[in-house]
Every structure is written in structure tokens, then in C-alpha cells.
Amino acid sequence: MTAFLALIDRDLRLAFRFGADTLASLLFFVLCGSLFPLALGPSPDLLRHMGPGIVWVCALLASLLPLDRLFGSELEDGSLDLLMLTGLPPSAVALAKMVAHWLTTGLPLLVASVPLGIMLGIKGSELPLLLGGLALGTMSLSLLGGMAASIVLGARRGGVLLPLLVLPLATPVLIFGAASSYAGQLGTSSAASLDLLAACLFACLPLCPLAAGQGLKAAVG
């Protein structure tokens, strides 16, 4: 457990030191979201209807950005060998990196989705539901993304392959996530979609680190 926490701590320190990565995906998120009013027209009604969907799609794309470097930089400079020899099982190493990815990408995205949501005209009363759904959804996205990143590790053109692997796997998260966020507008209950969103998370939680651990083992072997 000490080693697990030490790995997360190390990654957080690295992320603070190289803040540009986190900042880049945040700016991408906000910029991407601000393009929609330009393309769809400034009708407040339209934007309010599209708002939750726009936030979800942008969050999905923004969380993909840092994945390429998640294990790639560790493999390049030889740190991955050392991480694999810390005595932790490979899946625990992968899980630590995924947790760090959520803390440095998912969490900032949650914070940035508040101004983006307000900009798109989402009502204050609908925001908590959006944030709750996003919190569950971004956790699943970090797990799925980390798994895909470790699988393409060492492959040529891995960066291109990565979105092709993650996006189809992320569709359930997107569907249930957006459905939960629309419940406020449509006046329906969000319970079912949130349950399914949480179910996605609890399916990813054991499976993704296991698969990612195998990917890491293959990459260093």
C-alpha cells in the first residue's frame, strides 16, 4: 500500500512540475466547448438543450489527450522498468497511474465544466447532476484510457490507435452519462442512468487494471 501511494504521489509531483499537460487538456476542453456556439448559432434555447451533451463529448475528448504520455514517457526513459520492479503487481502499477490520471485530468475537467456549463446556459439547479455524472464518468474514462494506453504501449503509431480503441469502449459511459445529465431538463428521474454509469465504473475498476497490467508486462518484456 505504501508503494501504491508513493507511486500516486510521484505522479502528482510530476504533473505539478510539468503543469503544461494538465493545462493543455483543460484549455482544449474549454475551447472545444466554446466552438459549438460559433457553429450552431447563439440561440440560448438551442445551446441549453445541447449543453450537457456538448460538455460530455468535450470531456471525453479532453481526457484522451494526456493518455499518450501516461505510460509512453515512462517507457522511453526507462522509468517503467523501475516501476515494475517496485514489488507491486503490474496491475497495481497500472491502477496507480490511472488514479493519478483522474486526479490530474478528470478532477480539473470537473471544475472547468462549471464555467463551460454556465456559458452554455445550463441552469444552476442542473449543475450538481451534471457534475455527479461527470465524476463517475471521468473515473471510468481514466480506467478505460489507461488500459488502452498500456495496450498500445510500444506499438508504432500508438497515438493514432489510442482513440480508435478508447472511443468505442467509452460509448456506454457517454450514453448513460449524457442521459443522466438531461434528466433535469426533461423532468425525468436520473436514477437509472446514474446507476448504469456507476455499474460501468464498477465493471472497469477490476477489469481495466488487470488488462493494463498485462499490457505493461508485454511492453517491458
Add this chain to the structure above:
Amino acid sequence: MNISAQTGDGLTAQHLLDVRDLTVFRGDRLVLDGVSLHLDAGEAMILTGPNGAGKSTLLRTIAGLRTPDSGTVIRKTELAWLGHQDALKPGLTLSQNLALAVKLGSGSLEEALDALDLTTLADLPARLLSSGQKRRAAFARVMLSGAPLWLLDEPSVGLDVASIDRLGAVMATHRQKGGAMIVTTHVPLPLGEARSHELPSLANVEPLWLS
């Protein structure tokens, strides 16, 4: 095919490491063919052989980074690893780079830095260090681990004569304390009394699908 960190059967008490009939393929090419070796406490072993003979592959297999295609590795102790690359993050200072090793290991940072003459560089970002200084920093990580078995892949790359002597002194102290090490090198190292194990080049062995 079995890698185990526990006591193996029929192992004499002082063997830290016992490697039996290790065979490793890379793709369809045979890299290691039935390598057997053992290491006792206080011993140093130098792996020699031409480029491509599988020295690094053997070290990686012993470390458990790679699964052997056949044969066993029985290791009774913790190990410390020094690979080709120094694994230093350019933006972090030297001591920040070593922070994880300090936290997980049992060595003292001051002692390690002092032994390798890195004390004055501790707060410099790693990107400002020369390649020899980086190599010493990576070696400091091995010292910090506190593990008895050291696996060192070309530890002296980029080091000047004075640094190589310093490395020799550190390695001698480690052996006196009952540690052991396997070292690959192309230049002579001040290792004192050391066994050497030569790996033959298998570059001319025909690939499986031809034979």
C-alpha cells in the same frame, strides 16, 4: 517456467540466485540457450560477450521483467536494477528524482550522494546534468534500494576514471556487507576478485523456421 522469490528446493543456504537452463527467444531468434549460473553472497559476476549476445536480456530475465521461454530463476532476495537508461525526469531536481527510491528503499540519501560525489548537485534539475553525472545519479538509486542483489547493465557508461574508481569502492563495500552483483560491461571495472561468465553470440544460429 517458474520465477520465484522464495526459497527453492535443493538450494544451498548461501545462494542468493540460482539460474538453471534459461532459454529465451526474441521473436523467432534464439537469444539465450540454456544459460545456468548461480551467485553467492559477497560475489560479483561479470557478464561478457559480443554485442547482441543477450547480456541485457539475461539481466532482464533474472529481474523478472521478461518471462523465460524455459528454465527457472530462483531468487531469494530483493534486487536493485540499473538499466541502460537513467530514468531521470529532466524537469525534476536530482533529489526529487530519487525521492521514490528513498521512500521505498532503506538506504540513506546523504550517504549515497556523498559516496558518488553528487551532494553539490542534489538540487540541480536533471536536465542540467552531464551524462556521467546522470549515470551516477541512476547508480545512487541502486544504493538507496538497500537490496542485496544488484543487477547492473553497463554501469560505467559515460563515467570518467575518478568516477569509475568511486563506483568500484561502492561496489566493494556492498560486497563486504554480503551483497552480490551481476554486471555487464565492455570496459574493465575495478571489481577486485570477480567471476566472469561469457555468453556466446547466437547471431549465426538459424531461426527456428529454417531448421
